[in-house]
Amino acid sequence: MRDTFITELVHQAELDDRIFLITPDIGYSVLEKFRDRFPDRYLNVGIAEQNAVGVAAGLALSGKIVYVYSIIPFVTMRCFEQVRVDLAYMRTNVRMVGVGAGFSYGPAGATHHSIEDIAIMRALPNMTVCCPGDPVEVKEIIRQSVTHDGPMYIRLGKNREPKIHNELSDIKIGKASQIKKGKDLCILTTSNMLEQGYNWTNELTNYGVEASLISFHTIKPFDKEMVLNIINEGVPILTLEEHNIIGGLATSxxxxxxxxxxxxxxxxxxxxxxxxxxxxxxxxxRNKLILNGNGIQEILEWL
Incomplete structure (x- = not known):
């Protein structure tokens, strides 16, 4: 997802000279494409996340479209007061781009894990929260973010996530994307659990279960209409996320x-x-805390 993000951002920056990228001293081997192409629109503020958000807000108020890139706990929690006041309250056109969804930085420990970020960011008025699950969703969300009005939080995995969508998929911020249609179960996923949900829908067919798969790449604004349609159909709903069960997709x-x-x-x-x-x-x-080794047997027993 990181490579897709920076590739698309460079492309959009070629089309719009308002785009600006800030990093609090992170993103090496990722952000160089942008830095080398647009040195006057790139700023490393050092290890100073609060300052990064303040600078981003100032640039946005001067007419720029600003992207701040860092590891998720650093770009959401370390500078939360600045995000709340300078971005959400003031409705500035800043996009907080966090990398390392869930346990992506596994060996680094709990300080680098990201299991509360969706809940925190969706609680902020005016904040749009996007959690793409594959490179196709990342590309479209970054493209649409350029013309989006107001602040955004974009949650990325790391790299090498497979494409689940085809390139012609209709992906729109604020609207969930149905990938498969089934009559026995509906699996709703967000962020870096899209691949797992896709694998489960395939595996469940071996047990005679036809499952729908829907990607909620946008958590706020939330696509209530999609959920209401599923409720009206009477199909069992299963949510799947690499986030605390409190405050994220399941809560929504x-x-x-x-x-x-x-x-x-x-x-x-x-x-x-x-x-x-x-x-x-x-x-x-992930296997220890979420999937219990597999998860299919648990689903079958529940159904």
Missing amino acids: VSEVIAESGKGVKFKKIGVPDMYSHIVGDHEFI
Whole structure:
């Protein structure tokens, strides 16, 4: 996702000279494409995330479209007050781009894990929250972000995520994307769990289960209409996210279900309300805390 992000940002910067990129001393081997092409529109402020947001807000108020890139905990939590006041409250055209969704930085430990960011950012008025799940979604969200009005948070994985969508997929900020259609189950995913959801839909066919797959690449504004359509169809809903089960996709979906006044079978799979004290890489921690080794048997027993 990182490579897709910077490639598309360079392309958009060639078309629009208002685009500006800021980093708090991170992104080496990623951001050089932009830095070398547009040195006058690139700024490394050093290890000073709060300052990065303040500078970005000032540039945005001067007419720039500013992207601030860093690891998710640094670009959301370390500078949260500045994001709240300088971006959300003032509705400035700044895009906070965080890399390392969930346990992507597994061996670095809980300080570098990102399991609260969606909840934090979606609670901010005026903030748009995008969580693309594959490179196709990343490309489209970055392209559309240039003309988006107001601040955005864009949550990225790392790299080498496979393409789940085809290049002709209709991806729009604020609208969920249906990838597969099934009659027995609906799997709703966000961010870097799209691939897992896709694999599950394929695997479930071996057990005679036809599952829909929907990617919620935008958490705010949330596509309530999509969820209401599923509720009206009476299909069981399963949410899948590499984020705390509190405050993210599961919470967004359950709010719609509760307000609909209708009953539907619902299950959430995500990070338990705890920090990881497990030492291991991304896949190891994900399997231990979210998937329990596989997850298919758990789904089948639930259905």
